Amino acid sequence: MINDNDVIETLDELETFLRLVENGGLGLENVAGVALATNNSDGRPFVAVLDDSHKLLLGRYVSNDVYENGKDMIRYGTKKAH
Structure with a gap:
């Protein structure tokens, strides 16, 4: 499920979203x-949260900037705060 009105516009917002996913803050199982x-259907970029069967649990549209520059954050995770 993707909410059209909830777009991640910045890398900071992407980091916050990923931390919520990692910490279970969104209640996803x-x-x-x-x-x-x-x-x-329309080519819009999004971040997908997937289960172990690669089924979409949650999706959030992202800006083109986040799509192009957030790839390493998706691959390697967020920076852990000390």
Whole structure:
């Protein structure tokens, strides 16, 4: 499920979203990973939260800037605060 009105506009917002996913703050169960993808129907980029069967649990649209510059954060995770 993707909410059209809830777009991640900055890398800071992406980091906050990823930390919520990592810490269980969104109440999602069976989370296995996250990925950047594009919507097949309109090409809009989004971050996808996937279960262990690669089924979409939650999606949030992202700006083009976040799509292009947030790839390493998706691959390697967020910076841990000390």
